[in-house]
Amino acid sequence: MKKYVRGTAIVGVLTLAVAACGSKPTEENAGGSANKDFKACMVSDSGGFDDKSFNQTSYKGLQDAVKAKGLTEVKAESKSDNDYPTNMTAMVNAKCNVIVAVGFKLEDATEKAAKANTGIKFAIVDSAPDTAKVGEIPNLKPLLFNTAQTSFQAGYLAAAMSKTGKVGTFGGIKIPTVTIFMDGFAEGVKYYNTQKSKNVQVLGWDDAKQTGLFTNDFEDKAKGQTNAQNLITQGADIIFPVAGPAGLGGLQAAKASSGKVNAIWVDTDGCVSAAEYCSVLISSVQKGMDVAVQDAIESVVDNKFDNTQFTGTLENGGTSLAPFHEFDSKVPADVKTELDQIKADIVSGKITVASKAQPKAS
Known part of the structure; x- marks a missing residue:
């Protein structure tokens, strides 16, 4: 390849x-x-x-x-x-x-x-x-x-950028190709908490219990918007939708918050594929x-x-964090450095991502 x-x-x-x-x-x-x-x-x-x-x-x-x-x-x-x-x-x-x-x-x-x-x-x-x-x-x-690796970075980024100390995620359907993102995101938040002695909460997904918030399809934007709004009502100020087109409803909810809520997209660079929401997208978890x-x-x-x-993987570039685009000046330099170090540590094996949804070795 x-x-x-x-x-x-x-x-x-x-x-x-x-x-x-x-x-x-x-x-x-x-x-x-x-x-x-x-x-x-x-x-x-x-x-x-x-x-x-x-x-x-x-x-x-x-x-x-x-x-x-x-x-x-x-x-x-x-x-x-x-x-x-x-x-x-x-x-x-x-x-x-x-x-x-x-x-x-x-x-x-x-x-x-x-x-x-x-x-x-x-x-x-x-x-x-x-x-x-x-x-x-x-x-x-x-x-x-293996998007759990990059979602780990995304979780760390979300935790670092949150002002409320609460971040949220929801999925489309509860299948491994969805929960792999949610697992990695939750693990990244936990890693941030450990490294920084913080207590940022993840709403919408419990990676230990494998339970959380889902739209139960990938098409209904209204359900995605409702799920996102539920997370926002609970205090989440960064949303991580893993629901395909339904997830666009989550971006709509973020955009309607007048700057109070932002998001991280999945699969592709959201500032390219859904440019109308770039103003609320801190980054995206890309799959090549x-x-x-x-x-x-x-x-x-x-x-x-x-x-x-x-x-x-992160190592071969098959998954990666997208550029920060409009948030480039808002993401602190030390957070950018820490994200680079996390990538290096995942590649080297110093950090082990635990998600059971990760692809098995061929």
């Missing part, structure tokens, strides 16, 4: 779009394409490709691969969890060369499709086959990210899904594909 900095050549793109539930593809030729017969395909989860977070970042990786290699793009946007098997079948029927599934919730549909279609290469974001249950799947590559997806697709084009699990 390449390091997370690259240049990309821009070439013509041939695009096929497949709507949810496998309706007839539409074709648009945007110019000459070097590998137009190679179909690079993607199925979103129910958050959709414009979620300003998880799916959108993964989709950028598909787009980057298509541009760099001159491929044909095919995509299926799922409107609900019921669409996953149908959309995966649509990709198979479209004779895709590689199919990328975005998210843990597509695990079952992806594994079944990969096992039934050994001539197609697959990759899945945030999931790895349980080989003890389903056996080895040679044509399926897992793309995982775009680069991982692009690399996975290009490995198939270049006949270098393997099913070895990729795990993005």
Whole structure:
């Protein structure tokens, strides 16, 4: 897997779009394409490709691969969890060369499709086959990210920036790819308290009991706003939403506070993906899904594909804290130095992140 900095050549793109539930593809030729017969395909989860977070970042990786290699793009946007098997079948029927599934919730549909279609290469974001249950799947590559590490930094940052001594988090659905962020965040706050002899409280998640506040979906912004407002009412002045588009409701609540409440975003740099909320975003926990997806697709084009699990970490740049943007002058220099040291200590093993939701070693 390449390091997370690259240049990309821009070439013509041939695009096929497949709507949810496998309706007839539409074709648009945007110019000459070097590998137009190679179909690079993607199925979103129910958050959709414009979620300003998880799916959108993964989709950028598909787009980057298509541009760099001159491929044909095919995509299926799922409107609900019921669409996953149908959309995966649509990709198979479209004779895709590689199919990328975005998210843990597509695990079952992806594994079944990969096992039934050994001539197609697959990759899945945030999931790895349980080989003890389903056996080895040679044509399926897992793309995982240890966001507990970066969320640890985010928790420390939130604790350092809080004025009320209370910070809050809420999730979308209680699954490991969500709770991994919440675990790391809570651990980072605890580390701050230990280092500084403080008592900053985490509202919305108890990492020891694994209980907390959830919207129970990734789509309902109103639920996200309500959850955030509940945390704010309890005194939280920094919010860490881990809920995809539903989490945007949390940013709305922060923005409506007239400067009293700020937030930290997840999956991608929120000041880029959701720029309208940049004024309340201290930073973001980034996952390099775009680069991982692009690399996975290009490995198939270049006949270098393997099913070895990729795990993005602080060490390899697969996960990182985003720039502070409008908060750069507000984050104290000593806090920035401490965050750098925390990164170094996590990489070296001096700091151990405990979350059980962390990806297992490949």
